[in-house]
Amino acid sequence: MHKRLIISVCLSLLLIMSLVACAGFGAKPDQQSFKTPVVTLNRVEVAHYWGYWFYGAKVEVTRGKAGNNGAPLDLNFVFDIENPNPYPVALENFNFTVAFEDFELNSVGSQEVMWIPAGKTNQLRVSAMFDVWQSFMSLGVASGLKLQEKKIAAHDLLEKWWTTIPDFAFPVYVKEGSAVFKADGVTGVAAFGAKYPAK
Amino acid sequence: MNQKKVLSGFYVLLLSVMLVAGGVSSASAAAGTINVGALNDMTGATSDVGKDYALGIAEAIHYVNDTGGINGKMIKLHQFDYGYRVPEALTKYKLFQRLGCVAVLGWGTGDTEALSPTVTKDKMPYISASYSGHLTDPKKTPYNLFFATDYSTNARASITAWFDKKWPKHKDFGKRKPRFACSYMFASPYASAPIKAIKDQATILGFDIGADQDVSLFAIDTKSQMLAMKEFKADLIWHGNTTMSVSATIRDAYSLGVGADHIVNLWGLDENLPKLAAKAAEGTMGAAVCAFFGEKVPGMDKVVEYAKKYNPGIPADKRLIRTVQAWGDVLILREAMIRADKAGKLDGESILKLGFETMNNFDIGLGAPPVTFTATDHRVAGIVPVYEVKDGKFVLVEKVDLKGRWPEKWATDWIGW
Numbered sequence: 001m002h003k004r005l006i007i008s009v010c011l012s013l014l015l016i017m018s019l020v021a022c023a024g025f026g027a028k029p030d031q032q033s034f035k036t037p038v039v040t041l042n043r044v045e046v047a048h049y050w051g052y053w054f055y056g057a058k059v060e061v062t063r064g065k066a067g068n069n070g071a072p073l074d075l076n077f078v079f080d081i082e083n084p085n086p087y088p089v090a091l092e093n094f095n096f097t098v099a100f101e102d103f104e105l106n107s108v109g110s111q112e113v114m115w116i117p118a119g120k121t122n123q124l125r126v127s128a129m130f131d132v133w134q135s136f137m138s139l140g141v142a143s144g145l146k147l148q149e150k151k152i153a154a155h156d157l158l159e160k161w162w163t164t165i166p167d168f169a170f171p172v173y174v175k176e177g178s179a180v181f182k183a184d185g186v187t188g189v190a191a192f193g194a195k196y197p198a199k
Numbered sequence: 200m201n202q203k204k205v206l207s208g209f210y211v212l213l214l215s216v217m218l219v220a221g222g223v224s225s226a227s228a229a230a231g232t233i234n235v236g237a238l239n240d241m242t243g244a245t246s247d248v249g250k251d252y253a254l255g256i257a258e259a260i261h262y263v264n265d266t267g268g269i270n271g272k273m274i275k276l277h278q279f280d281y282g283y284r285v286p287e288a289l290t291k292y293k294l295f296q297r298l299g300c301v302a303v304l305g306w307g308t309g310d311t312e313a314l315s316p317t318v319t320k321d322k323m324p325y326i327s328a329s330y331s332g333h334l335t336d337p338k339k340t341p342y343n344l345f346f347a348t349d350y351s352t353n354a355r356a357s358i359t360a361w362f363d364k365k366w367p368k369h370k371d372f373g374k375r376k377p378r379f380a381c382s383y384m385f386a387s388p389y390a391s392a393p394i395k396a397i398k399d400q401a402t403i404l405g406f407d408i409g410a411d412q413d414v415s416l417f418a419i420d421t422k423s424q425m426l427a428m429k430e431f432k433a434d435l436i437w438h439g440n441t442t443m444s445v446s447a448t449i450r451d452a453y454s455l456g457v458g459a460d461h462i463v464n465l466w467g468l469d470e471n472l473p474k475l476a477a478k479a480a481e482g483t484m485g486a487a488v489c490a491f492f493g494e495k496v497p498g499m500d501k502v503v504e505y506a507k508k509y510n511p512g513i514p515a516d517k518r519l520i521r522t523v524q525a526w527g528d529v530l531i532l533r534e535a536m537i538r539a540d541k542a543g544k545l546d547g548e549s550i551l552k553l554g555f556e557t558m559n560n561f562d563i564g565l566g567a568p569p570v571t572f573t574a575t576d577h578r579v580a581g582i583v584p585v586y587e588v589k590d591g592k593f594v595l596v597e598k599v600d601l602k603g604r605w606p607e608k609w610a611t612d613w614i615g616w
Contacts, residue, residue, distance in 0.1 A: 093257070097250075107241035107250055107280060134242055134282050140417025141247040141443045145475060148419045176512040180261075191512040 027086040027118075029183035035084045037091075037116060039179050041077065041194035044172050047127060048074040052162035054132045054155070070132020073162060077108075077126045077174065079192075083116040089183045090115050091124070096177035096192070098128055100161050101170050103143050105135050132158055172196045233269055233536065233545065235260070236277045236295030237304040243283025244416045245307055245389070247443045248466050248521050252328055253278065254513070255525025256304055258505040263529065269536045269545070281306070285313045292317065301545060302326065302532055304525075308389035311343060318342045322547035324535070324555070326528045330465070330488070331392040335577045336615030342547065344555055346527035346563060346570055347488035348583050350389075350464060351396030351616060354437065356486050356583035356599035357462040358397055361435055362404045364596055365460055365484075369434065378432055380409035382424060382448055383439030383464075384416045390439035393464065395616055397437055403605075409433060414448055416440050421448045425455050433459040441466045446475035453479030460484070469519045473591040484587045484596060489527050490566025491520045491593055498564030502526050523565050530563040531555070531570055581609055 095109030535554025581602025
């Protein structure tokens, strides 16, 4: 019986030493061999849909405060993130700009830390909320002169986008994307962009 | 039984060691993190300048963490777009409190002034991109801070520089008073913040002051307002909006032959102004609180390096002085936190009193004036560089020494508005 005890303890110690040794000899990240994970847009979804409406601040409301209020548009952007490294990598920051046609409307992202196992692909869903008034202002300050040159009224454009988004009748662009990855002190940044629908 | 007990004891001990080791590791990781909130406008009425500033905030925080953090502690940045909506800013501020943030990097005058009583009560340092003069008197707003000269100081300096350099060359110099008027969005807290100060300065310098013109922050047609300026025969117009609206206004003034010179508040004065307003922007003047993106000044190499590294999808020619301004605010916060932490306390009051208010001519580089905060004055400097657009580039016109030229007014009258 005493012998069995000695054998059990020895086996346990051997197991611990093996685990420690495995940890020591496993692939370790370094800046030279680090491969930046690949970010690809899988799809864009209309998460929730309220149609199109807008009323200005002069309209009397039934309850609450009057204001420039319009329909929200709630989109989800689903990305595939592939880790080609033989060790796990943490996604620490993820951001990109959304453009409808060639008008930039919103900048969104995710700051939650997500670990991607070695050699695997994770999916990340980023939600982006647009509303008519906010988008009107964004168009005005960022693309006002472009609208003027193209002789397009901002509200006409917004109405077209809001009413045809269920069919994705216009291209939605992901632009200026940046994803920051870290692994044991090594940092890599992936640039990404996409068009949806792709064709 | 005895052997089983020994074995059980061994495994329990092993498990305890592993758990304790894991716990210690997690605890030390938690102890090594400092939470900082950031409110930015990437989609709202000031997104033409706000997006670049937001990018700069995140990049500068990466730089701080890569270079040792706050005495070894890393900053966790919680950054949100609030779309220039004050109620959303108030809501996000409550989130920052729940997250245990020790400071907030804020944005506009609307959110900053709306939150000012709250951050004072909470002793939460609020380092904003609103450089409103209303936020410079520590008796009223002790926890509002920024690295730059304030809008009122900048406005006084800009009108003074025009009066010094341009007016003497005018054909009517010595024959009559120069005529001055303001163009800005009346309802915008940012745009209207320095109105009282610039009119005060215009009175001191002896201008005739015309009626203000209300121009929206997202205006693309400002002809009626510029026709009113033409009727007044303005010699000088001050523009208080952001770049897109200012560009449209200056273009309309040019096409209508208004004939006035232009001075612009700093959020309307950036690398996009000559691009958008083209010839109409020539001669436009204004105060810049730091160097433009990519200029050869100390520290700019890091700003450019981190912009490329962390946002490789954005071409360098799209980046603006707004990125540099963001670095300015992050760098003073870093210094304040390092000083407070060394003194043994990293809470809001210590960051203010043992950090910010111990800075005396602290040089952040980036072409910004050295920063001084005292317990009685949060205006960082009294000398303001004023630039002019020449051949599409910004060139220095004059460094206006307001503090030296009007020392009594500077010391007692001009603080806090």
